[in-house]
Amino acid sequence: MPYPFPRTARSTSGFLAYFVAADASPLLNSFGLGNWTGLLAIVIVAGLLTISSDLALRTLKAPTWKWLQRLNYATFALVVLHAFFYGALLRVTSPFTVLLLLSVIAVSVGQALGIWLWWRRHAPTPTLTAA
Structure with missing residues (x-):
């Protein structure tokens, strides 16, 4: 029975190929920049999702929470850039x-x-x- 590790390593390296070239340098062509902007937008949205609760609002206090929620504007810009880099x-x-x-x-x-x-x-x- 073959081990599942090579398949896992291959799928991880396949995912990284969207962001990093074979020589381990970041992809800075249109395709790479589209992926990087999309990844950053997803990270911001995931972060905002984690602080979108009453508990987070009480913990962070209103000014900090509101400042972080304003990252939605950056997300919008990143999504537009993402579409632009993908050639929309x-x-x-x-x-x-x-x-x-x-x-x-x-x-x-x-x-x-x-x-x-x-x-x-x-x-x-x-x-x-x-x-």
């Missing part, structure tokens, strides 16, 4: 590219609207002085 913009007729562009536009407009509303609410009100 090279396949402009693909429904996935259209969906990506519509999503980026919708999120950007929503973010801009939210910032504008926040700015309007927190802007200093001009005071009238008696002449």
Whole structure:
């Protein structure tokens, strides 16, 4: 009966081939950068998932918890970069590219609207002085 270890080693090295070249240098071509940005986005999402609870909020306290939750913005940028490195913009007729562009536009407009509303609410009100 053959040992399962060579298969495990082969599958691990197969996974690493998405990130590291045969000479152990990181892949820095479009494919490699797409994988690295995707991996970083997954790590951030997994971290945010672990702190998305009332217990984590009580433990970390609100300012720290909120700062960490703002990593969602970085995740969004990483996902867009991930799609870019995989060549989404090279396949402009693909429904996935259209969906990506519509999503980026919708999120950007929503973010801009939210910032504008926040700015309007927190802007200093001009005071009238008696002449």
